[in-house]
Amino acid sequence: MIADEENSAGPTILTVTGSVEHSNRGPSDGFSDAFFAFHDIEFDRAFAFDRAQLGALGIQSLHVSYPGWPEDGVVVAGPRLAAVLDHVGATGETVTVRALDGYAVTFDRETIADTPAILAIDANGDPLGIGGRGPVWLVLPSSSYAGQPKDDAPLVWSAFHIAIE
Ligand SMILES: Nc1nc2c(c(=O)[nH]1)N[C@H]1C(S)=C(S)[C@@H](COP(=O)(O)O)O[C@H]1N2
């Protein structure tokens, strides 16, 4: 693996590609990066995070509730999306958060970076995993930015990829 800083020690759970100033891995490989290939995601370099690296960016908690959720809402924890964007030196105009199932939401970078959005890796004290809402769940409070839908449509669960464009 070609890397210029901070290699992941554990399995990668989130990869940031596109307009990033800092990277810790080289180009996507048609063989080993099979799931990126499945999603037609190609890149020259990227920043790959394991859980520990995301945790090292500073864990924040959020208690949120949306229509149709359990009555008490959910307490999630993880780094601020803004901290992750800072860490990779994101410079593009948009941030697209993409999930395992292909669901993706694109945000204006400066708008989303000004919100308390977090990339949750735990919910109600338990690590988020695949089959649940993990490995990463984008969570933000209601009314965090102008025009935010009233429901939880922007809250991408099972996220694994962020593209900066
Ligand atoms: N990975 C993923 N995240 C997603 C979705 C999805 O289909 N896939 N649906 C979104 C929408 S439109 C809503 S309203 C909420 C809740 O959808 P759900 O009830 O399908 O979880 O999750 C959002 N996050």
Ligand SMILES: [Mo]
């Ligand atoms: Mo939805």
